[in-house]
Amino acid sequence: MNKIQTIWKHPLTVVACNLLMVMVIYTLSRIFCYYMDRVIFPNIDTPHLIEILLGGMRFDLTAILYMSSVYIIGALLPFPVAWRENKVYQKVLLWLFWIPNALGIIFNNADSVYIRFVDRRTTCAFFTEVSNDDNMGTVIANGVIEYWYAVVFLLLLLTAFFWLTRKSWSLPRMKAAVYYPLEVVLFVVSIYFCVIGIRGGFGRYTRPITLSNALQYTNAPRESALVLNTPFSLMKTIENTTYVERHYFPAEELESHMSPIHPAEGEQLRTDNVVVIIWESCSKEYVGFYNHDIAGYTGYTPFLDSLLTQCVTFDYSYASGRKSVDAMPSVLSSIPMLIEPYTLSPYSTNEVSSIAERLGRKGYTTAFFHGAPNGSMGFQAYSRAAGFDAYYGMDEFNNPSEFDGTWAIWDEPFLQYYANTMNTMQEPFMTAVFTASSHHPFKVPAQYKDSFPKGNLPIHEPLGYADHALRKFFENVSQQPWFEHTLFVIMADHTNELILPEYTNSRGLYEIPIAFYHPQLTPEKRAEVVSQTDIMPSVMAWLGYDEPYFAFGENVLTRPKKHPYAVCYNAPVYQIFSDSLLVQFDGDNVTGVYDYRSDRYVRNNLKNSIEPERIEPMTDYLKAFIQQYIHRMVNNELTVEK
Numbered sequence: 001m002n003k004i005q006t007i008w009k010h011p012l013t014v015v016a017c018n019l020l021m022v023m024v025i026y027t028l029s030r031i032f033c034y035y036m037d038r039v040i041f042p043n044i045d046t047p048h049l050i051e052i053l054l055g056g057m058r059f060d061l062t063a064i065l066y067m068s069s070v071y072i073i074g075a076l077l078p079f080p081v082a083w084r085e086n087k088v089y090q091k092v093l094l095w096l097f098w099i100p101n102a103l104g105i106i107f108n109n110a111d112s113v114y115i116r117f118v119d120r121r122t123t124c125a126f127f128t129e130v131s132n133d134d135n136m137g138t139v140i141a142n143g144v145i146e147y148w149y150a151v152v153f154l155l156l157l158l159t160a161f162f163w164l165t166r167k168s169w170s171l172p173r174m175k176a177a178v179y180y181p182l183e184v185v186l187f188v189v190s191i192y193f194c195v196i197g198i199r200g201g202f203g204r205y206t207r208p209i210t211l212s213n214a215l216q217y218t219n220a221p222r223e224s225a226l227v228l229n230t231p232f233s234l235m236k237t238i239e240n241t242t243y244v245e246r247h248y249f250p251a252e253e254l255e256s257h258m259s260p261i262h263p264a265e266g267e268q269l270r271t272d273n274v275v276v277i278i279w280e281s282c283s284k285e286y287v288g289f290y291n292h293d294i295a296g297y298t299g300y301t302p303f304l305d306s307l308l309t310q311c312v313t314f315d316y317s318y319a320s321g322r323k324s325v326d327a328m329p330s331v332l333s334s335i336p337m338l339i340e341p342y343t344l345s346p347y348s349t350n351e352v353s354s355i356a357e358r359l360g361r362k363g364y365t366t367a368f369f370h371g372a373p374n375g376s377m378g379f380q381a382y383s384r385a386a387g388f389d390a391y392y393g394m395d396e397f398n399n400p401s402e403f404d405g406t407w408a409i410w411d412e413p414f415l416q417y418y419a420n421t422m423n424t425m426q427e428p429f430m431t432a433v434f435t436a437s438s439h440h441p442f443k444v445p446a447q448y449k450d451s452f453p454k455g456n457l458p459i460h461e462p463l464g465y466a467d468h469a470l471r472k473f474f475e476n477v478s479q480q481p482w483f484e485h486t487l488f489v490i491m492a493d494h495t496n497e498l499i500l501p502e503y504t505n506s507r508g509l510y511e512i513p514i515a516f517y518h519p520q521l522t523p524e525k526r527a528e529v530v531s532q533t534d535i536m537p538s539v540m541a542w543l544g545y546d547e548p549y550f551a552f553g554e555n556v557l558t559r560p561k562k563h564p565y566a567v568c569y570n571a572p573v574y575q576i577f578s579d580s581l582l583v584q585f586d587g588d589n590v591t592g593v594y595d596y597r598s599d600r601y602v603r604n605n606l607k608n609s610i611e612p613e614r615i616e617p618m619t620d621y622l623k624a625f626i627q628q629y630i631h632r633m634v635n636n637e638l639t640v641e642k
Contacts, residue, residue: 011075011084012186014169019064019072021164022101025157026060026108026229027053032153033112034226039497040116041223042504043603048219055217056227061197062209063232067104069194071097076190078183081171090168097165102158104231109154111230113147116497117440120225120322120571121233123340138406142441211236211572219605220506220592224572243339243347245630246587248623257624258563260334260552260632261640262537266544269362272518273486274355274539275422275477276432278331279466280324280439283495284511285503286463289313294502300455300463303471304490304513310523311490311515312557314530316579318510318566319494324434327493328382330532332356332432334551335638338569338629343378350636353550355536357387359430359543367392367425369418369433371409379434388432392421408436410445411469419476427482434493438466457497487542488517489535505602506575507582507594510568516557518542529579530556531566550640552629563621576622583618587626590619 007013030053034041044052065072074093075084083089111122144151174182200209211233214224249257284290288299289308299305320330321337329335329342333354342348356366367390368383370376374393383391394400394409402413409417418433425431437444442458444451444465452464477483492512498504503511514530516538533553541555554561566577573584573591582602584592593606593615632638 009170011169012190014167015072015075018097018165019068022064023057023060025105025161028157029108030056030226033115036112037116039499040504041226042501043219052217052223052226058200059228059232062200063104063229063235065194065197066235067100067231068097072194076187078180078187085170102161105157105161106154107230109150109157113143113150115225121228121230123233123237142406146441222506222509243630243634245634246627248627254624254627257620258628260550260628262549262551264546264548265541266546268544269546270543271428272543273428273482274430275486275488276331277490278327278432278434279492280435281459281494281496282438282492282513283498283503284513285498285500287513300453300460301467303467308515311517312521313515313525315525315527316577317512317514317530318568318577319492319512320532320568322494324377324493327532328379331491331535332386334533334536334553336533336552336567343382347633350638352386353639354386355539356430358545358549360387360389365389365426365429367431369431371397371414371436372407404443406441407439411435411437411466412472415469415473416476419473423480435466438462456499459496484519489539490515491532501601506570507596507602527579528556529564529566529577548640550638565618565621567622567625574622574626576618578618583615585619585622
């Protein structure tokens with residue numbers, strides 16, 4: 001009994017028990033996360049959930065060992081017994097264990113709420129993303145109120161953590177000749193296994209463990225958010241090492257597969273106005289125009305539905321990413337979100353062009369509109385870098401009574417402000433507006449309470465309001481003389497919460513409306529593949545832009561695409577869409593192939609059975625796309641002049 005008690009109270013045992021307790025807490029958080037966000041993980045049965053939980057422990061162990069390293073070393077160093085048993089020393093070490101792990105538990109649990117909006121764990125890029133926003137206190141407060149049950153669960157976890165890890169240790173009484181060799185051996189062996197745990201094992205492909213290793217426990221990339229934990233994701237993105245050049249093709253062969261340099265689209269520039277409307281969080285799932293084939297479907301955008309019947313639209317249209325900061329460069333500069341948002345990358349100071357910059361060269365008046373506090377989301381900075389002459393934000397709107405209390409001016413008054421400001425602009429002009437009212441926390445102005453269908457998701461009601469605001473905007477501008485010679489481009493920045501099985505998959509996560517309206521355009525719904533990056537070259541083609549320009553996308557408006565694909569990044573894999581196939585690629589190997597025409601729910605992975613000739617053109621294009629992107633990003637070659 002004395003021997004058992006001695007082992008139980010030994011520092012190594014105490015440390016191991018404390019680490020195990022944190023592992024249990026992370027597993028409970030993962031189960032809670034699955035429960036919270038199970039609607040976005042529709043294909044996880046019990047055996048697969050167990051696989052995810054077991055796989056996740058590998059990443060939990062790495063993160064916990066990282067955060068507990070000082071505590072572990074301090075507890076196991078073979079100091080004299082009197083030093084190691086000192087109560088002050090043990091208390092200091094315990095706090096060095098508590099503080100980082102408590103923070104890890106907090107961040108990890110917070111992602112249980114956040115994952116449903118972005119389908120991935122928080123990385124260090126998030127903190128750069130929100131660094132200019134002074135409303136985060138309000139956002140957090142709203143989140144605490146809305147998701148109070150997540151807060152209660154977190155408090156229970158923290159209480160258990162502090163209560164169950166407070167045990168002190170004592171050391172066996174033995175001769176120095178035995179004590180020191182024994183403790184040295186225990187220390188060395190323990191540190192050895194800690195290093196193995198931190199690195200993720202001995203295997204060739206697991207040293208050091210990375211975010212992409214989570215894919216081996218998933219059936220779909222979005223499930224990697226369940227396998228991973230937030231502290232691990234943060235640690236692995238502290239230092240940016242992701243932009244490593246790939247050399248899939250020799251330089252002389254690369255251009256034949258994909259080139260972002262476009263020749264002049266014409267000899268005489270057409271001076272139509274250009275108006276770009278970026279709709280916050282508007283998935284195809286919410287739009288009736290795209291979903292007539294779904295039994296019992298109810299849409300939330302009646303005006304948009306009617307407008308799309310007068311536009312050129314597309315059966316297969318995709319966002320570049322899952323965040324607003326992903327959309328800005330994609331839409332306006334044809335720079336996709338690969339790996340991480342361009343504006344948050346180390347290369348965000350690169351020279352870039354844009355629709356505004358190119359048309360500004362030709363005498364266009366250009367302006368960007370966003371009803372949030374000036375500087376929010378980095379939009380003002382990017383609009384300036386992209387060559388817009390002017391920026392109109394909350395400061396310029398100058399009526400705080402129309403502020404929604406969290407993010408921005410309500411859509412209806414701000415879109416009217418947008419319309420009225422354009423009425424005063426010298427033509428030709430090119431403008432863009434980024435809406436906000438369909439953003440979380442999903443509210444509507446008090447005067448519109450109960451005016452729009454609430455639906456099954458919190459976003460449905462504010463979508464109805466945003467649609468109403470768009471209707472009022474078009475009622476205004478359609479009466480203006482400049483309307484008849486203006487090209488309108490309408491798209492969403494990204495999707496949001498989804499509920500239909502047709503959309504809760506690796507394809508549906510990126511399906512957004514993209515539409516072009518001009519009085520001279522014949523309305524048509526085309527069976528083509530379109531991405532946000534195709535907007536800039538399509539505008540250039542419509543105007544007959546008479547100089548070469550830089551864009552990762554292709555014109556879809558006046559002719560069929562040479563490469564009928566769309567590319568996005570669904571961390572940690574790249575995705576490429578054709579009009580029937582979705583191919584997933586981890587940078588080295590194809591990890592998934594789905595025929596989404598026959599497999600609408602994207603469940604049947606054909607990687608091992610599909611004919612190679614069906615996917616080789618897609619993978620060759622994707623490899624060239626990645627190679628061009630990283631090379632040009634790293635070498636500041638994102639303009640035609642470079």
